[in-house]
Amino acid sequence: MLEVKDLHVTVEGKEILKGLSLTVNAGEVHAIMGPNGAGKSTLSAVIAGKEGYEVTSGTITFEGQDVLEMEIEERALAGMLLGFQYPVEIPGVKNIYLLKAALNAQRAANGQGDIPAPEFMKLIKSKIAEMKMDASFLQRAVNEGFSGGEKKRNEILQMLVLQPKLAMLDEIDSGLDIDAMRIVADGVNSLRAADRGILLVTHYQRLLDYIIPDHVHVLVDGRIAKSGDKELAKELESRGYDWVVEETAA
Amino acid sequence: MASQEMEQLVRREYKEGFVTDIESDTIPPGLDEGTIAFISQKKGEPEWMLEWRLKAYHQWLKMTPPSWAHLDYPAIDYQAISYFSAPKRPEDRPQSLDEVDPKLLETYEKLGIPLHERAALAGVAVDAVFDSVSVTTTFKEKLGEAGVIFCSISEAIRDYPELIKQYLGTVVPVADNYFAALNSAVFTDGSFVFVPEGVTCPMELSTYFRINAANTGQFERTLIICESRAQVSYLEGCTAPQRDENQLHAAVVELVALDDAYIKYSTVQNWYPGDEDGKGGIYNFVTKRGDCRGDRSRISWTQVETGSAITWKYPSCVLRGKDSIGEFYSVAVTNGRQQADTGTKMIHIGEGTRSYIVSKGISAGRSNQSYRGLVKIGPRAKGARNFTQCDSLLIGDQCGAHTFPYQEIGNSTATVEHEATTSKIGEDQLFYCQSRGISEEDAVSMIVNGFCKDVFQELPMEFAVEAEALLNVTLEGAVG
Numbered sequence: 001m002l003e004v005k006d007l008h009v010t011v012e013g014k015e016i017l018k019g020l021s022l023t024v025n026a027g028e029v030h031a032i033m034g035p036n037g038a039g040k041s042t043l044s045a046v047i048a049g050k051e052g053y054e055v056t057s058g059t060i061t062f063e064g065q066d067v068l069e070m071e072i073e074e075r076a077l078a079g080m081l082l083g084f085q086y087p088v089e090i091p092g093v094k095n096i097y098l099l100k101a102a103l104n105a106q107r108a109a110n111g112q113g114d115i116p117a118p119e120f121m122k123l124i125k126s127k128i129a130e131m132k133m134d135a136s137f138l139q140r141a142v143n144e145g146f147s148g149g150e151k152k153r154n155e156i157l158q159m160l161v162l163q164p165k166l167a168m169l170d171e172i173d174s175g176l177d178i179d180a181m182r183i184v185a186d187g188v189n190s191l192r193a194a195d196r197g198i199l200l201v202t203h204y205q206r207l208l209d210y211i212i213p214d215h216v217h218v219l220v221d222g223r224i225a226k227s228g229d230k231e232l233a234k235e236l237e238s239r240g241y242d243w244v245v246e247e248t249a250a
Numbered sequence: 251m252a253s254q255e256m257e258q259l260v261r262r263e264y265k266e267g268f269v270t271d272i273e274s275d276t277i278p279p280g281l282d283e284g285t286i287a288f289i290s291q292k293k294g295e296p297e298w299m300l301e302w303r304l305k306a307y308h309q310w311l312k313m314t315p316p317s318w319a320h321l322d323y324p325a326i327d328y329q330a331i332s333y334f335s336a337p338k339r340p341e342d343r344p345q346s347l348d349e350v351d352p353k354l355l356e357t358y359e360k361l362g363i364p365l366h367e368r369a370a371l372a373g374v375a376v377d378a379v380f381d382s383v384s385v386t387t388t389f390k391e392k393l394g395e396a397g398v399i400f401c402s403i404s405e406a407i408r409d410y411p412e413l414i415k416q417y418l419g420t421v422v423p424v425a426d427n428y429f430a431a432l433n434s435a436v437f438t439d440g441s442f443v444f445v446p447e448g449v450t451c452p453m454e455l456s457t458y459f460r461i462n463a464a465n466t467g468q469f470e471r472t473l474i475i476c477e478s479r480a481q482v483s484y485l486e487g488c489t490a491p492q493r494d495e496n497q498l499h500a501a502v503v504e505l506v507a508l509d510d511a512y513i514k515y516s517t518v519q520n521w522y523p524g525d526e527d528g529k530g531g532i533y534n535f536v537t538k539r540g541d542c543r544g545d546r547s548r549i550s551w552t553q554v555e556t557g558s559a560i561t562w563k564y565p566s567c568v569l570r571g572k573d574s575i576g577e578f579y580s581v582a583v584t585n586g587r588q589q590a591d592t593g594t595k596m597i598h599i600g601e602g603t604r605s606y607i608v609s610k611g612i613s614a615g616r617s618n619q620s621y622r623g624l625v626k627i628g629p630r631a632k633g634a635r636n637f638t639q640c641d642s643l644l645i646g647d648q649c650g651a652h653t654f655p656y657q658e659i660g661n662s663t664a665t666v667e668h669e670a671t672t673s674k675i676g677e678d679q680l681f682y683c684q685s686r687g688i689s690e691e692d693a694v695s696m697i698v699n700g701f702c703k704d705v706f707q708e709l710p711m712e713f714a715v716e717a718e719a720l721l722n723v724t725l726e727g728a729v730g
Contacts (some may be wrong), residue, residue, distance in 0.1 A: 006424055048681075048685050049681075049684075050681055050685075051677060051681070062320070071684075072681065072684040072690075073684045073685075073686075073687050073688060073689050073690070075685075076684070076687035077504070079686045081685070081686070082685050084682065087682065088676060088678045088679050088682045090679050090682070090696070090697060090700055091700055091701065091703075091704075092685075092697055092699070092700030092701055092702070092703035093697065093699070093700035097696070098683070098686065101683075101692065101696060102683075102686035102687050102688055105687040105688050105689065105692070106687050109687070120602075141700065162686070162687070245405075
């Protein structure tokens with residue numbers, strides 16, 4: 001469903017991605033790992049359409065559509081959703097309001113009317129229970145005063161409500177204690193489906209103890225230096241990234 | 251907008267044939283003693299009122315327009331303004347909505363204004379469109395039962411001269427400032443509210459200010475008095491049709507709260523801001539002041555300002571009574587070439603007085619906005635407290651926001667807190683919303699409405715809904 005070919009991206013004149021290629025098929029979970037500064041977060045940000053990233057060459061297609069030609073919201077409406085490493089706070093805007101607006105935008109794109117209130121409440125209640133969140137979260141302003149773990153759970157909650165075709169999760173495990181990580185991982189696992197692709201960006205292997213990936217890629221210096229299965233992640237855990245870096249340099 | 255009330259208003263006016271005697275003369279532009287005598291006579295005022303006006307006029311002659319505000323506009327030729335206008339004759343007005351600027355109608359549509367009201371607002375020759383003539387005389391009977399007086403200031407001058415003599419000009423003295431002096435000399439209408447001791451006004455009072463005659467200054471005068479333990483909520487809403495020439499508006503609003511009284515004054519202001527180049531908008535120079543004269547009295551100003559080419563407005567509270575409370579909640583939005591210099595003054599005189607200021611400024615386009623706030627704590631105001639929160643939100647990079655806080659603390663037991671933030675509408679916030687599939691325009695509106703929430707929740711329900719719609723219309727196309 002997602003095809004990234006020979007992608008070159010510069011940020012403020014500096015080349016971050018230097019010919020990255022990646023294919024994610026429906027039903028697959030891909031983990032992108034790598035040392036700090038390798039360009040892991042850049043990849044998901046470029047796919048989502050964040051400003052400030054200049055694609056100098058290469059292509060990104062999603063279900064045959066040229067992603068780079070699409071507006072940010074069009075990408076989301078096409079089914080690509082990014083879970084943020086650092087979700088922003090939006091003071092005064094209730095969490096439930098954002099969720100509803102996003103869901104209704106999606107429905108509008110599919111030619112459906114707004115979701116009826118009772119149906120929405122039912123949906124939301126089941127999803128917040130799944131994320132072990134208190135209903136009071138819905139009435140609080142988006143991410144305002146949320147702890148790190150609460151923010152991450154909130155990102156997954158949005159995924160559960162919006163049901164993307166491609167879920168991209170940027171360092172969703174950062175700053176989580178073990179309990180919070182379990183909840184987040186359970187949420188992600190419940191997203192696994194035959195018609196859905198999942199792209200996990202993570203620095204640490206420990207998340208992959210809970211979410212078993214089908215493919216693991218090591219990103220070094222703007223390229224995928226090595227790909228493998230979950231065993232590769234374990235190897236990285238015990239040996240670190242240096243050997244891959246050295247192998248690449250050689 | 252309170253469409254029901256409006257509907258009743260329209261019907262009533264029509265039924266009572268309120269239209270009959272207003273084909274009266276408009277006087278030529280210019281201002282002298284003769285003009286004032288003409289206005290006073292037209293209003294059927296007693297001699298003492300004319301003297302009061304003339305005194306103000308002579309004060310005004312000695313004064314000069316204020317130049318300290320962060321505003322830039324050409325000098326106003328006060329001799330080119332006509333100071334009394336009867337409504338246009340029906341044959342001079344558009345005969346149907348087909349003759350009205352479609353852009354204006356589009357705005358009404360977006361604001362959800364009912365059809366018949368659109369016609370009235372656009373100046374179409376139907377009933378109940380008046381200029382400088384108050385239309386606030388509905389529900390008189392119900393109010394009468396409660397002992398509440400709600401009428402036009404002109405009626406009040408005729409029917410309740412003692413109250414007028416006792417209170418008019420006691421909160422905003424005639425020589426208070428240039429525009430207040432001008433208003434005192436030439437005011438043509440406005441509202442009068444009197445809530446007697448112990449009475450809670452049985453309904454929210456609202457009035458509609460409109461400007462329909464080209465080249466006509468609007469000089470409203472409003473006086474609201476709450477006796478001991480009385481309460482009232484007053485709503486003021488404005489919409490204006492498109493005009494080519496700049497129009498001067500210099501209103502004065504005076505509020506008096508006696509012991510344990512509570513006055514809540516809410517405004518949604520949406521006057522024509524001018525076209526993209528700033529041409530043709532309303533000049534709005536307003537003096538609004540509340541006097542917490544009694545102990546434990548409370549006055550609350552809530553305003554949503556989206557219109558006008560120039561806004562000069564500082565709703566203030568004089569906290570005289572012991573433990574009295576003054577509040578100011580404001581959202582000001584400027585877009586295009588609008589300029590606004592607005593804020594408040596909280597004057598703490600009595601012991602234990604408290605004031606709260608929450609100001610939210612949103613600037614977009616090439617507009618410029620200033621918050622100007624004075625917190626003054628007198629020597630006798632022991633234990634006085636003020637909290638000020640003043641936030642500015644910038645949309646785009648061609649607009650400006652400025653904050654001018656003034657504090658004069660006259661005793662050491664006072665607590666004064668000031669918080670201020672200026673933020674650009676976060677690209678990160680926009681990206682976050684858009685990456686959830688929400689369009690940029692909807693995302694901006696969501697973020698801005700969130701930013702204003704603290705103030706909107708102070709508005710009466712129907713106004714809050716209208717305010718959100720207004721904000722969205724005002725900021726349309728502000729991004730991207």
